[in-house]
Amino acid sequence: MAQPAAATRTPFALLAGPAMAGDAVAALMRRMGLQPEVCGADALPLRLALGPLTATLDRAAAALLDFADPADRATSSLGIGLLGDWRTKGGCWVVELGGADGAADAPSPPLVDYLKLLVLLIDAFDAAQIFWSPARLWTGAPQFRGAIAEMQASGMPPVLHLVAFRRRDDAGGERVGTRGLAAFAGQELEAPVPPGWDMAAMVKRLARLALDMMLNGAVARAQQAPGLERGETVALTPQPASGARPATVLVEFSADR
Structure with a gap:
């Protein structure tokens, strides 16, 4: 579209x-x-x-x-x-x-x-x-x-005033993505919502990643890092732009609970 x-x-x-x-x-x-x-x-x-x-x-x-x-x-x-x-x-x-x-x-x-x-x-x-x-x-x-x-x-940078966080449902389940981050870092973020996580939990974590990208630039390669809380990990996979969809980093959260 x-x-x-x-x-x-x-x-x-x-x-x-x-x-x-x-x-x-x-x-x-x-x-x-x-x-x-x-x-x-x-x-x-x-x-x-x-x-x-x-x-x-x-x-x-x-x-x-x-x-x-x-x-x-x-x-x-x-x-x-x-x-x-x-x-x-x-x-x-x-x-x-x-x-x-x-x-x-x-x-x-x-x-x-x-x-x-x-x-x-x-x-x-x-x-x-x-x-x-x-x-x-x-x-x-x-x-x-x-x-x-x-x-x-x-x-x-004041992430919440410059980047919107949008929730959507598709065939793959619930996802939360950024809109506006590409103006600063050249990429957006998109993450499936883990079971039991609410919008506040997703925004808290994605905003932290967005801030890092606004300060340090785009994610150049796939990587895994510790998450926000003990036992959490976050996997980042950059994906190229496709049609109207901007370059996007797929974010996958996992936690030992």
């Missing part, structure tokens, strides 16, 4: 906050030192610059709002609820990565700078919620801002 166009484009974020006129947005960006340049005949979109990174700021088009629809079962959220008029009140902004040196699908400085830019824009627009497109994930903007600030201090 083909992915929606928004799912395959450059990483972007949506900021849901108060409405603002285009001229006022440009003036605000100038005061913030983001060097706004008008990209068309109107006041929007704007091209912004932060160090080596450039990004495009605009009002979110209908196709992007459809892609981010929180009522769609394919969309994830981290403990938030959007107001009913979030689509129509004119305060949903798209910030799209563009023009930076380096690839956006690796843990490179430009992508880190992009997250820093999002923090600045959350404050500028007084955003209440943020949608992160690689994970197709809504989260509270103040919480996202705090998590990125903590990352800048500690160097530890």
